[in-house]
Amino acid sequence: MHGDGLVENTLGAVEAAIEAGFAVEVDLQLTADAGLVINHDATLDRTTDGTGRISDYPLDDLRRIRIRGSDETLSSVTDLLALTSGRAPLFIELKSPADPTAKVAMASVITRALAGYSGAVALMTFDPDLLALLRPALKDTPLGILAGGEEHGSLISRFGRDMMLHTPRTKPDFVSYYAVALPHPGPALQRRRGRPVLSWTVRSAAEAKRIEPYVDQIIFEDFRP
16 A cells, blocks of 8 residues: 555555555565565665665665655565564565576575465566466465566567466466456456456556456555545
């Protein structure tokens, strides 16, 4: 939850969502020393007082960088799990690195982080390869694919991701699809196959109403449904 004075991907926003009775959605980035830090962007410049790529910094250095518009500094996945402590379901988006070795590291570190966590948690990513890496290690954790709204890659590759043609290999438990692109045959097909469809990011009650026939749940900001 953010907006109305709450800053995205802060522990304060997490606590506010819990107190309001909502599930919590956050983004995780891989650090230089294979830690996981909460931030939407791969770089620090937009959301913090720091500069440069998160992947160039160790976790301890990142946890000293202040978040813009907040008194908080960046937080780790350990901080997130300690605060949430099972009080609300967690939806964690893993911002997948491009390097295959880094993907393996991200899969490994989130698996270790969740090993001792007893609360409800689901993971999601835009990256089918990362999803495939997570599947063997996290058999009991709901794993989802994010899709829609991507602009990188060739037309053919974007079509494959939008239609989620990888699902026979990746076997996602749920889909989270770009709200503006709905309705779309890709998520509609997955829904007919029994996979719940979420939508990101819904920013108004009117948009929530428009996509209601096509989704089972929404990820929202800037308003309260």
